[in-house]
Amino acid sequence: MEWSLPEWTVLGVVRERPAHGFAIAALTARGGELGQVWQMPRPVVYRALSRLAEAGLVEPAEVESEGGPPRTVYAITPTGRAAVDEWLATPVAHVRELRSHLLMKLALLDRRGLPVEPLVTVQRAALEPVLAALADEREHAEGFPSVLLTWRHGNVAAALHFLDGLLG
Numbered sequence: 001m002e003w004s005l006p007e008w009t010v011l012g013v014v015r016e017r018p019a020h021g022f023a024i025a026a027l028t029a030r031g032g033e034l035g036q037v038w039q040m041p042r043p044v045v046y047r048a049l050s051r052l053a054e055a056g057l058v059e060p061a062e063v064e065s066e067g068g069p070p071r072t073v074y075a076i077t078p079t080g081r082a083a084v085d086e087w088l089a090t091p092v093a094h095v096r097e098l099r100s101h102l103l104m105k106l107a108l109l110d111r112r113g114l115p116v117e118p119l120v121t122v123q124r125a126a127l128e129p130v131l132a133a134l135a136d137e138r139e140h141a142e143g144f145p146s147v148l149l150t151w152r153h154g155n156v157a158a159a160l161h162f163l164d165g166l167l168g
Contacts, residue, residue, distance in 0.1 A: 010048040011084045012108040020071035021046045037103045091126040124163045131156045
């Protein structure tokens with residue numbers, strides 16, 4: 001199944017350690033560590049947890065009720081662990097999603113203390129042919145299509161520059 005960024009983010013957080021929705025929502029809220037990348041309102045976090053549980057990627061582990069309402073703590077399943085680990089190692093397919101998906105992957109890898117270089121390397125390799133194809137198309141374009149291709153080429157070139165900076 002294709003998951004959206006909220007599901008992947010929630011799964012990535014639960015991969016770190018079992019968590020309840022309120023704690024995940026705090027991480028993804030404005031000002032939260034992951035909210036700097038992509039903000040998710042609390043209902044989106046709970047909906048993602050529900051969908052992931054239905055798919056068997058997370059499961060309720062315990063109910064916590066320390067001085068507040070009972071909160072279900074979710075743990076990742078082996079299937080969920082394999083899915084999120086594969087997602088974290090896979091380059092982002094569309095340049096327009098680099099800002100959200102790639103940065104979230106980098107943030108989740110960093111939170112787990114894992115190296116980002118393998119992902120950055122495969123992401124760079126995925127973008128190089130895109131840059132070459134755009135340069136090729138741009139040579140033959142006129143008018144607004146040329147403007148659009150120049151914009152897209154510049155975005156991919158900037159992304160490659162960013163990735164090169166991460167590689168040192």
